[in-house]
Amino acid sequence: MTQPPAKTIDIKTELPGPKARAVLARRDASVVRGLYRSCPIVAETARGAAVTDVDGNTFIDLNAGIGALNCGHCPDKVTDAIHKQADKLLHLCAIVGTYEPYVELCEKLNELAPIKGEKKTLLCNTGVEAGENAVKIARYATGRQAIIVFEGAFHGRSLLGMTMTSKYDLYKRGFGPFAPEVYRVPFPYEYREKPEGMNSRDYDDYAIGQFKKALVAQVDPTSVAAVIIEPVQGEGGFITASTRYLRKLRSICREHGILFVADEVQSGFCRTGKMFAIESSGVEPDMLLTAKSIASGMPIAAVTGKAEIMDAPHVGGLGSTYGGNPVACASAIASIDTMIEHDLATRALEIGKITMGYFMQWKDKHPIIGDIRCDGAMCAIEFVNDRKTKEPNKTAPARVVEEGFQRGLIMIRAGLYSSCVRTLAPLTITDDQLHEAMSALGEAIAVADGEHAKAA
Ligand SMILES: Cc1ncc(COP(=O)(O)O)c(C=O)c1O
Structure with a gap:
């Protein structure tokens, strides 16, 4: 007789439990309220896709540190590398001197980046800094100032990062004035923006037409240093720009001497x-931005690009105290090796396939689901109040996250309208864990759908 799969989710107390509630009360009293928290989990330990809280409850993580944990929580090879490096050298500062892990990580990223020819890399601390540095480098290399970004984009929360980010409501309200010379164009968001009756191919051309129009109506192309695009928008709700769109965009950039920067902080x-x-x-960017899963949770990010572009700024023009810290570099090297050794790219496709199977069943059953999307293991459900009008449903995602939490899931919302729930499971999640998580998520969606129907 076959045994039923061992369960990972193990909830022993009411949620949040007593110890968690005490820490949450201390958080409320001592930490700024502007720092959003998606779930009331107070984590103590974690391994793979499982997180155990201070009350001994175990959850499945469908968020993975917002995509920072593709190798899972605390992978052995990575924690070993961190321990070894911590015993040898904690800090020096790459502006002051050199340590091998910095160089080795840059060599690895240069090798992996899908850019031909000689490449160079700059390491920094976070995704937003990677974007900021790419803008500095692009401006220096081209002698131009303007930057083009997209509706729905998220590039971080510094002044320039926030300026390049879309979505006023959550990320920008009250924080202006913003940085100058940043222009915004529509992102090819088929579900919401494709005119009725138009096919996907024509829509790509239509969206490229909108981009071309911006080069007439908004900004002189000869003053544009770079276009920064997420090939799959992350915070925007996991929207993939099609191959046709990206290739056409690349060719417009080439025509006008505009640098093409791929922000792969979340999709990488x-x-x-x-x-x-x-x-x-098949599009070759001029620069590639990476962070998050590069180092399994250690704070490090990178800009990798064509050597002649990356080497444009003068000596001393780039750098920071901690960027490319030795321990974070060791973690990144071990994380990248782990991803390759375990072929996590193939695993992402398997996870996406299983997840999409569930999403399709739920879409058939629940009218609040407007769209379902999986690009590999970057999976999102977009909720609507009405499938015909596609009016964004902002209540359901929050309810799904809450109900999911009560059933042992860690999740977060997404989308320009906060109308999506995204799943970014660690790519090391087992099939059993994924099915268990999907079963809990299905229940949470059914609750939100039932409430919506009742209120209607
Ligand atoms: C595509 C993208 N770019 C940049 C950032 C900013 O990264 P960080 O939060 O590490 O500054 C994020 C963060 O979610 C992101 O998803």
């Missing part, structure tokens, strides 16, 4: 079934 490192999402389109 095997998440979409390739090392980097842009590879699916």
